[in-house]
Amino acid sequence: MPTGTAIRDPRRQLFAAAERVLLRSGPTALTSRAVTDEAGCAKGVLHRHFADFDDFLAALVLDxxxxxxxxxxxxxxxxxxxxxxxxxxxxxxxxxxxxxxxxxxxxxxxxxxxxxxxxxxxxxxxxxxxxxxxxxxxxxxxxxxxxxxxxxxxxxxxxxxxxxxxxxxxxxxxxxxxxxxxxxxxxxxxxxxxxxxxxxxxx
Missing domain, CATH: 1.10.357 (Tetracycline Repressor; domain 2)
Structure with a gap:
């Protein structure tokens, strides 16, 4: 899995990845690792844009x-x-x-x-x-x-x-x-x- 790939609009890409995981495997499968793996980016990308995983999930719901x-x-x-x-x-x-x-x-x-x-x-x-x-x-x-x-x-x-x-x-x-x-x-x-x-x- 790529770890150093620059991505455009990382928040949007992470949201889309989370939605795919949700639809495929349900809420219990939604982890920060599952999201970043699905998005094809390093785990640190998520934490650069959100305070923690619950902050990310709240932003996903609000989006x-x-x-x-x-x-x-x-x-x-x-x-x-x-x-x-x-x-x-x-x-x-x-x-x-x-x-x-x-x-x-x-x-x-x-x-x-x-x-x-x-x-x-x-x-x-x-x-x-x-x-x-x-x-x-x-x-x-x-x-x-x-x-x-x-x-x-x-x-x-x-x-x-x-x-x-x-x-x-x-x-x-x-x-x-x-x-x-x-x-x-x-x-x-x-x-x-x-x-x-x-x-x-x-x-």
């Missing part, structure tokens, strides 16, 4: 959370344009979230007490990433309620985490094939159907 901004922007644009259906837009967003490395990152957070404690400094409640995803969906649902595609009394603080929890359960088995799109849509529709306005309800 994954930051990527939710793109999904939030897409959902806002869909709401503003009245594009698609509410259930369809939610299905696409949840599938994009959980077909990625997000499920493995949640498993990582749950399995490491020191990592959770570090993340609690800025995220004192909920499960990081899942709670952030629920916030993204809440913003979208609020926009759709304001546009009139959801009932005025739609309980957004309940709907958003319910959607995230339902989707997470569908995708949580890393060893199995991902759920069929129709299964995700069915779960989403079951949650939001009671608050959809007539024109957006499934036939």
């Amino acid at each position: 994954r959370i930051a990527r939710l901004d793109d999904q939030a922007a897409d959902l806002r644009a869909a709401a503003d344009a009245g594009r698609g259906t509410v259930a369809g837009n939610l299905t696409d967003a949840l599938t994009a979230l959980f077909e990625s490395v997000a499920v493995a990152v949640v498993g990582l957070v749950v399995s490491r007490d020191d990592l959770r404690a570090r993340l609690r400094r800025t995220r004192p409640t909920g499960v990081p990433l899942l709670t952030d995803a629920a916030d993204v969906l809440a913003g979208y649902l609020t926009a759709e309620r304001d546009r009139g595609r959801l009932a005025p009394d739609a309980d957004i603080p309940v709907l958003a985490p319910t959607l995230v929890g339902a989707a997470h359960l569908l995708f949580a088995d890393r060893a199995a094939a991902p759920p069929a799109p129709e299964a995700v849509r069915k779960a989403v529709t079951a949650v939001v159907a009671p608050v959809l306005r007539a024109g957006d309800r499934p036939g």
Whole structure:
């Protein structure tokens, strides 16, 4: 394994390597040596950019959370344009979230007490990433309620985490094939159907 190779954007390369290890072998296999071996760099590279391994893992989780901004922007644009259906837009967003490395990152957070404690400094409640995803969906649902595609009394603080929890359960088995799109849509529709306005309800 190379030990003296200069790499561009080492933080990004280390994050990508960690995600590959997570997806392939799960949270228990994620060590500093596994990450640097996967990245093809010396172990010291990680410690030049992060205080310790938990600092690296916290940065990895926060980087994954930051990527939710793109999904939030897409959902806002869909709401503003009245594009698609509410259930369809939610299905696409949840599938994009959980077909990625997000499920493995949640498993990582749950399995490491020191990592959770570090993340609690800025995220004192909920499960990081899942709670952030629920916030993204809440913003979208609020926009759709304001546009009139959801009932005025739609309980957004309940709907958003319910959607995230339902989707997470569908995708949580890393060893199995991902759920069929129709299964995700069915779960989403079951949650939001009671608050959809007539024109957006499934036939």
